[in-house]
Amino acid sequence: MLKKITTAAAAVLLAALTACGSGGSGDAGSSGAPKANDDGKITMGFAQVGAESGWRTANTKSIQESAEKAGIELKFSDAQQKQENQIKAIRSYIQQKVDVIAFSPVVETGWDAVLLEAKRANIPVILTDRAVDSDDTSLYKTFLGSDFVEEGKKAGEWLKANAGGAKNVVELQGTTGAAPAIDRKKGFEDAIQGTDLKIVATQTGDFTRSGGKQVMEAFLKSVPQIDVVYAHNDDMGLGAIEAIKAAGKVPGKDIKIITVDAVKDGMTALAAGEINFIVECNPLLGDQLMDLAKKVVAGEEVPPRVVTEETTFTSEQAKTELPNRKY
Amino acid sequence: MKNRLLWPVVALVALLMLNVVVTPSFFSVRLQDGHLYGSLIDILRNGAPTLLIALGMTLVIATRGIDLSVGAVAAIAGAVTCTHIASGGNAWVAMGLALALCAVLGLWNGFLVSVLGIQPIIATLVLMTAGRGIAMLITEGQIITVNDDSYRQVGAGFLVLPIAILISLAVLGLVALVTRRTALGLLIESVGVNPSASRLAGVRARTIIWTVYVFAALCAAVAGLMISSNVSAADANNAGLWIEMDAILAVVIGGTSLAGGRYSLTGTLLGALIIQTLTTTVYTIGIAPEITLVFKAIVVIAVCLMQAPVGIRVRVRGKQGVPA
Numbered sequence: 001m002l003k004k005i006t007t008a009a010a011a012v013l014l015a016a017l018t019a020c021g022s023g024g025s026g027d028a029g030s031s032g033a034p035k036a037n038d039d040g041k042i043t044m045g046f047a048q049v050g051a052e053s054g055w056r057t058a059n060t061k062s063i064q065e066s067a068e069k070a071g072i073e074l075k076f077s078d079a080q081q082k083q084e085n086q087i088k089a090i091r092s093y094i095q096q097k098v099d100v101i102a103f104s105p106v107v108e109t110g111w112d113a114v115l116l117e118a119k120r121a122n123i124p125v126i127l128t129d130r131a132v133d134s135d136d137t138s139l140y141k142t143f144l145g146s147d148f149v150e151e152g153k154k155a156g157e158w159l160k161a162n163a164g165g166a167k168n169v170v171e172l173q174g175t176t177g178a179a180p181a182i183d184r185k186k187g188f189e190d191a192i193q194g195t196d197l198k199i200v201a202t203q204t205g206d207f208t209r210s211g212g213k214q215v216m217e218a219f220l221k222s223v224p225q226i227d228v229v230y231a232h233n234d235d236m237g238l239g240a241i242e243a244i245k246a247a248g249k250v251p252g253k254d255i256k257i258i259t260v261d262a263v264k265d266g267m268t269a270l271a272a273g274e275i276n277f278i279v280e281c282n283p284l285l286g287d288q289l290m291d292l293a294k295k296v297v298a299g300e301e302v303p304p305r306v307v308t309e310e311t312t313f314t315s316e317q318a319k320t321e322l323p324n325r326k327y
Numbered sequence: 328m329k330n331r332l333l334w335p336v337v338a339l340v341a342l343l344m345l346n347v348v349v350t351p352s353f354f355s356v357r358l359q360d361g362h363l364y365g366s367l368i369d370i371l372r373n374g375a376p377t378l379l380i381a382l383g384m385t386l387v388i389a390t391r392g393i394d395l396s397v398g399a400v401a402a403i404a405g406a407v408t409c410t411h412i413a414s415g416g417n418a419w420v421a422m423g424l425a426l427a428l429c430a431v432l433g434l435w436n437g438f439l440v441s442v443l444g445i446q447p448i449i450a451t452l453v454l455m456t457a458g459r460g461i462a463m464l465i466t467e468g469q470i471i472t473v474n475d476d477s478y479r480q481v482g483a484g485f486l487v488l489p490i491a492i493l494i495s496l497a498v499l500g501l502v503a504l505v506t507r508r509t510a511l512g513l514l515i516e517s518v519g520v521n522p523s524a525s526r527l528a529g530v531r532a533r534t535i536i537w538t539v540y541v542f543a544a545l546c547a548a549v550a551g552l553m554i555s556s557n558v559s560a561a562d563a564n565n566a567g568l569w570i571e572m573d574a575i576l577a578v579v580i581g582g583t584s585l586a587g588g589r590y591s592l593t594g595t596l597l598g599a600l601i602i603q604t605l606t607t608t609v610y611t612i613g614i615a616p617e618i619t620l621v622f623k624a625i626v627v628i629a630v631c632l633m634q635a636p637v638g639i640r641v642r643v644r645g646k647q648g649v650p651a
Contacts (some may be wrong), residue, residue: 057468109422203609204619210558213558219367221353242558246359246483265472
């Protein structure tokens with residue numbers, strides 16, 4: 001009971017504070033129309049998932065830097081991997097009458113109520129990096145993020161072109177049931193269909209280095225001939241490298257390694273020739289997000305799905321790119 | 328005692344046999360770059376952290392306690408060590424720092440349980456949740472990769488056999504010696520059966536409980552070093568995730584009672600080996616990831632049923648039914 005009262009009191013206080021805040025900073029905002037303020041400055045509320053990995057930290061940094069560059073005022077909140085925190089943050093953005101809300105949903109479902117509130121308040125919503133599962137697509141303007149199927153396909157296409165007699169592929173999957181794991185598997189399988197290449201063993205390494213290492217150790221003993229390792233992220237690939245080395249083989253030569261993500265540690269291994277090919281999964285979507293935000297606030301039509309600009313890296317490209325990698 | 332260990336042994340042998348049937352070369356061990364190489368060696372090396380944590384857990388459980396924080400403590404140990412090495416520190420100093428910090432965490436757990444009298448499951452839950460946060464703070468949410476040969480030895484190194492399992496077996500031997508060749512084991516069991524009665528009988532229950540939590544934290548710390556050194560990186564989010572559950576399971580499969588007062592170190596060794604063999608089996612015989620957890624659950628349930636009092640009674644009755 002006491003907790004309820006304190007929560008209520010805190011909410012009232014917060015509402016009062018934010019009311020003061022918005023009253024002071026933007027008069028145009030209070031008219032209710034989702035237009036940029038008179039001074040042309042757009043305010044964006046961004047609800048981040050949390051700081052779960054290096055990828056996510058890079059994602060946050062990119063959004064903050066791009067906002068500053070684009071002259072957009074950013075209100076940022078960190079949900080610490082909890083949906084209720086994100087919902088609270090979005091509600092407070094609605095009360096503050098920001099011009100546009102962007103967020104990376106922690107989970108896929110349970111957003112309808114709060115998104116409806118945003119819609120009623122005439123505040124456009126942009127999803128980044130992860131999608132929501134809702135029948136009502138009018139709840140958000142657009143979804144900006146990676147196409148995981150395409151990433152898997154790129155990996156498969158490269159292998160097809162550079163197989164060099166390789167046939168047997170082992171796959172290190174991400175966390176069972178996670179969207180990137182399902183889609184990267186599908187894309188890769190589609191790409192290598194109809195060729196000599198086939199996946200002879202596949203297991204989940206939970207996106208972690210120790211997982212990748214342990215699974216690879218077992219594969220090296222139970223699968224008679226392994227030509228290629230396809231790992232759903234860099235970390236599992238790095239674990240696999242350790243296992244391959246311990247088996248007395250040379251990673252990148254005796255066994256080809258393909259991974260997805262292109263974080264710094266992965267790129268270092270790629271530049272050293274221990275990984276052969278990395279498909280980028282780009283966390284630096286800040287610039288694209290700010291462009292979209294400007295368009296949405298100006299009332300322009302935007303496509304409902306925008307794919308992040310992503311590339312791929314070979315060993316040579318990694319050497320030139322590596323000094324610029326921040327994450 | 329013999330009867331209690333019979334079924335874990337049967338389960339372990341059955342799992343190994345299953346592997347040999349599917350992969351005939353499963354038992355083959357060869358010399359590779361001066362160390363042994365094979366699936367059995369993998370089981371020993373990857374099972375070493377679980378075994379070590381389970382050893383600490385065995386003593387805690389024997390005092391009728393439980394320590395849920397070991398996974399988080401393991402993550403902290405790896406985080407401290409890798410962060411220190413990455414900032415140019417010496418690997419040995421880094422490991423010393425990690426052990427010292429984890430001993431303090433063990434003191435904290437022991438303090439909550441033995442002095443403040445908080446239920447062990449709640450007292451250690453605090454650190455289980457907060458510990459990952461501490462590890463994340465230390466690593467700033469990043470995976471810290473290090474390149475240090477002496478540190479790599481702890482988890483991935485070999486002295487013919489993997490160094491990790493040698494460490495775990497040494498600790499096992501030491502614990503067996505100290506608790507079974509002195510009265511300490513008996514005192515731990517008596518605290519588990521009835522703390523008040525043992526205190527009235529002159530046993531320092533509080534000191535003993537406090538000590539076992541510190542020991543469990545130290546075991547977790549060394550296991551954390553093995554886990555992170557195995558991949559030369561500290562992952563605050565995933566290192567030692569759910570390992571407390573594996574450790575408790577190993578202890579229970581080994582026939583130690585969760586109600587305290589009775590423990591078996593050999594049983595814990597068997598339990599830890601079964602759990603690691605189970606994981607390796609899943610990878611080796613190629614069970615689809617979607618059904619991995621169900622497969623594991625079936626094996627665990629089978630082992631537990633065999634050991635359960637009801638299971639034993641049914642089998643005894645079955646034997647009696649046969650005319651002598």
